[in-house]
Amino acid sequence: NAGVTQTPKFHILKTGQSMTLQCAQDMNHGYMSWYRQDPGMGLRLIYYSAAAGTTDKEVPNGYNVSRLNTEDFPLRLVSAAPSQTSVYLCASSYRDQAPYEQYFGPGTRLTVT
Amino acid sequence: AQSVSQHNHHVILSEAASLELGCNYSYGGTVNLFWYVQYPGQHLQLLLKYFSGDPLVKGIKGFEAEFIKSKFSFNLRKPSVQWSDTAEYFCAVNARGGSGNTGKLIFGQGTTLQVKP
Numbered sequence: 001n002a003g004v005t006q007t008p009k010f011h012i013l014k015t016g017q018s019m020t021l022q023c024a025q026d027m028n029h030g031y032m033s034w035y036r037q038d039p040g041m042g043l044r045l046i047y048y049s050a051a052a053g054t055t056d057k058e059v060p061n062g063y064n065v066s067r068l069n070t071e072d073f074p075l076r077l078v079s080a081a082p083s084q085t086s087v088y089l090c091a092s093s094y095r096d097q098a099p100y101e102q103y104f105g106p107g108t109r110l111t112v113t
Numbered sequence: 114a115q116s117v118s119q120h121n122h123h124v125i126l127s128e129a130a131s132l133e134l135g136c137n138y139s140y141g142g143t144v145n146l147f148w149y150v151q152y153p154g155q156h157l158q159l160l161l162k163y164f165s166g167d168p169l170v171k172g173i174k175g176f177e178a179e180f181i182k183s184k185f186s187f188n189l190r191k192p193s194v195q196w197s198d199t200a201e202y203f204c205a206v207n208a209r210g211g212s213g214n215t216g217k218l219i220f221g222q223g224t225t226l227q228v229k230p
Contacts, residue, residue, distance in 0.1 A: 031216030040122065042203060043157075043220040050216060058217075089157065093216050099145030099164040100207055100216040104157040 001026050004105035006090050012111045013080045021075045021108045023090030030095025032073040033102065034065065036086040043089065049073060051095065080112045115139055119204050119221035126194050127229050134189040134224050136204035145207040146187040147218070148178055152200045160202070163187060174198070196230045 007022045025032065030051050035043040045058040049067040057063075062084060064076040073092075077084060087109050091102040120135035138144065148160040161172025168180040178189045187204060202224045208217040 033217065035220075040222060042117075042119075042222040043205075043218075045208075045217055045219070048217050091218075095216065099147075099162055100218075101147060101159055101162055102216075102218055104149075106156050 003027065004090055004092055004103050006088075006105035006108050008108060009106065010109045012113060013077070014113055015080060015082060017080050019077055019080070021077075021088055021090075021110070023073045023075065023105060024071050025073075025090075025092040025103070025105075026071065027092060027094075027103065028070060029092035029103070030070070031093045031100060031102075032067065033091045034063075034073070034075045035089045035091065037089055037107070038086050046088075047075065077110075082112045084110065085112045086110060115206070115208055115219050117204055117206055117219050117221040119202075119224050121224045122222065123225045123227070125227045125229065128196055129193050130228075132189070132191040132194050132198070132226070134202055134204075134226070136187045136189065136221055137185050138187070138204075138206045138219075139185065146178075146180060147205040148172065148176070148187075148189050149203045149205060149220075150200050151203070157203070160189070194226070194228050196228050199226060199228045201225050 004025045032049045034046045037043050047065045048056045087107045089107045090105040093100045093102045116139040118137045146163040149157050150160045151157045163170050163180045171177045204221040205218040
């Protein structure tokens with residue numbers, strides 16, 4: 001199994017541009033999440049999906065997701081702002097197996113100039 | 114709102130010293146608790162977890178943690194650290210939903226551990 005994969009690894013974006021961060025998992029996990037990781041702030045949940053076809057937004061605006069199937073959970077930055085400079089981590093976990101420990105991808109380091 | 118607090122933001126130890134990193138969470142009831150570790154340049158990975166049963170849990174690489182319900186704490190310990198333990202450590206708890214614990218995790222701020230050889 002490849003586990004959780006993310007692309008790209010690094011990207012520089014200009015303010016106002018949009019882009020999609022890709023995330024895929026091959027473990028048939030039901031739960032998938034996006035976090036952002038900033039120094040001194042830990043990880044903060046951005047979006048969450050309990051199953052294909054469902055998503056929950058955890059932070060206001062600036063991001064969008066889709067969960068069309070079990071494997072993929074892309075995160076879209078609609079109109080990038082410098083405040084969205086961060087490391088973005090995608091994670092997945094089994095839906096029917098507590099305690100729902102999460103498996104993380106390698107992350108995408110995004111800089112918005 | 115649920116929260117997780119890690120008391121130490123940056124810890125510097127010499128090899129063979131003992132380690133204890135503090136973690137407190139904000140609510141009672143049934144909890145699932147985790148410690149994750151991120152070694153330089155690597156993925157975040159699970160160090161250990163508490164789900165139920167024995168409150169003293171053992172993880173990889175000689176780490177252990179003790180769940181103390183009355184103190185809302187889940188402190189991480191290691192009797193003798195090595196240079197290779199240099200990493201960032203995160204405590205986390207499942208977020209609560211309407212029907213119990215969810216697949217969402219709430220993380221603490223993280224503790225950077227630097228071990229001097």
